[in-house]
Amino acid sequence: MEQSVISSPPDRAGLRILIASSEVHPLVKTGGLADVAASLPAALRELGHDVRLIIPAYPRAVKQLATLEPVATLRPPGARATVQLLAGRHPDHAVPLYLVDAPEYFGREGNPYIDVSGRDWGDNPERFLLFCQVIAQIGLGVPALDWRPEIIHGNDWQTGLTPALLHDRPERPALVFTIHNLAYQGVFDRATFERLRLPPALWSLTGLEFHQRMSFIKGGIVFSDRVNTVSPTYAEEVKTPRFGCGLDGLLRQLGTRFQGILNGIDYRTWDPAADPLIPQRYGPETLELKAPNKRALQLEFGLPQTPRAIVFGYIGRLVEQKGVDLILAVLPRLLAHPDVQLVMQGSGDAQIEQAMLDASRAHPDQIGVHIGYDEDRAHRIEAGCDAFLMPSRFEPCGLNQMYSLRYGTVPIVHRTGGLADTVVNATPERLAEGTATGLLFDHSNADSLWHALRYGLRLYRDHPDQWRSLMQAGMRQDLSWEQSARRYVALYEGALAERRDISSVA
Known part of the structure; x- marks a missing residue:
């Protein structure tokens, strides 16, 4: 069953990439991350890469997908129940999609991060730890999938623990992490760190500790092979105290491992000459x-x-x-x-x-x-x-x-x-x-x-x-995704090359 839903075309010989995001347009969206998570995988696939996307199985996401098949059952450490991995395809293009089906964690209507009163869900740390654990398991190989990524590309704090969970595993894939907005860091108290039962070694200045608290986004920054943010100017700004939100020193230390890659826009969706959502179509000459x-x-x-x-x-x-x-x-x-x-x-x-x-x-x-x-x-x-x-x-x-x-x-x-x-x-x-x-x-x-x-x-x-x-x-x-996607491919290749060099020395 899984083969019919999620297999890649046989002529794809590019990189195997798993992109992890807490939201994707049109299934669930609170901001620009959802647009990027929809458009970048499609652009990478156009370039010939075997790219797949993973998101939580929010109810409104599941409702919008015509065909979903269970392809694996997982039990992450400390999880309150087993997790079903569902497979389908993005509704707007051919990119294969995995959904982490854990109703106790993600089976909530509305905003994926906050309740109806506007407060963060109290168990957000557990919810997104579970998400990261599933991503990490796929990165190490889930036999039922018959597919394993060479690169895991995480986005924002909700995926930040994935690199922390994988960094010391010799068989791990290359790890790339994108900061979409450094002001949102996933910061929680020491008691939360203890409650999550994370490896004690991660509580250190070189790990997740951030001013006596734990930071999900710091995990993504510290433990990834390559880190980027979403424009060249912002990449320079966050290396300063004014915009660095307390992490500017760490970002400066990354040197060439950190860069800015400008987002693109999907001209299949945003084009006044072909937009079905506007009363009258037009172009630069009309x-x-x-x-x-x-x-x-x-x-x-x-x-x-x-x-x-x-x-x-x-x-x-x-x-x-x-x-x-x-x-x-x-x-x-x-x-x-x-x-x-x-x-x-x-x-x-x-x-x-x-x-x-x-x-x-x-x-x-x-x-x-x-x-x-x-x-x-x-x-x-x-x-x-x-x-x-x-x-x-x-x-x-x-x-x-x-x-x-x-x-x-x-x-x-x-x-x-x-x-x-x-x-x-x-x-x-x-x-x-x-x-x-x-x-x-x-x-x-x-x-x-x-x-x-x-x-x-x-x-x-x-x-x-x-x-x-x-x-x-x-x-x-020209602000299309094609040129931005090519820059991401170069970032992936740099992460892979460094990973292979380290593996060969080991």
Whole structure:
């Protein structure tokens, strides 16, 4: 049965890669990790590699998969019950998928990390230790699968204990670990470490110990053969005290074992010329066809369908990291311009949510807000807006600015992380060359954001040819996954080469 569901085509002669993630679009998504976990395996498979994906068997993930077959029964040490490994395929492409079916751990509706009150599940350490244990078992070989990876690629703290569990096993695969956001580390107290019954040797400064607590993400960093984060600029930023969240010294020590690889975007999903989720498709040579999307978006958010209005958009978490408070701070100046409209979709801090709702009630002709997340609406916002706001205080990579570029929606972003790596600032020189794609501001404060917004308003109204140039240059930029996937292949090969060198010496 397993062979029919999960086998790779016989002509695949590339690397055998197991990518582990706690979420994947469209099965379960709380942020950009889910998009990456869906797109990178597909891009690697296109390059000829035998890549498989493993996630927890959340109920909503299981419900979306038409065919799932049990392929192995596992009993990780200390687990409260046996674990079924289910096999299927990703619904959007041919990538084989394993789901860790442990109902006592993962059989919960809603957000995979927090309960309905917004608090972390109290047994998150046990849940994701179990996930890591299963990943590790597959890495060492599960006979029923008739497949064993050469590389295990973990993502974020939920997979961080996998390298710690495998590091001293001579037969282990090469280990690669990606940090998507260093601010989320999976940090728990010493009592949790004891409760998990992890090897005592892991409690040390060279192991999981982090300021007298245990850190899942540190396990991924310390014990992997290669570590990366999701943009070159963020890779440099996290080696500084300002952005390193206490781990900057460790990351500096990694030297060439640590690098930044920019995320890509999946042009099969995010392409205005072929997007089935938007009212009117268009391309860089047919920008006039973007206008119906703008009218439809204004109607959807209850705003006047005014062609002259410039519509700004925001999609993301409503939290301080994303700079939403800066948007709130500039609203009086922004809304003083009667032809300005703002649409926002997201959720997060309750006070920020309420402030946005209050602002929309006070200015119903200029602000539309949707609390929550809807993927289809996100496509309509990208297609219908004129400009997109991303004033993040830090941004490891960011995907929405890349979606915006593809959709001819000019991004206005803080110069940090992946935002700095993907948006070319509209300086007079870059505008003259036709290479500018957006607007960047340098300081994380309201005045700096307002300066960029004011410049954007001026370009949009007084220099429509330059604004059109910004749109077209962004749409023609290649931010596809193919080139990013090739960089990951090089990372895997480096990890494998080091692993083989160590094995040969041993």
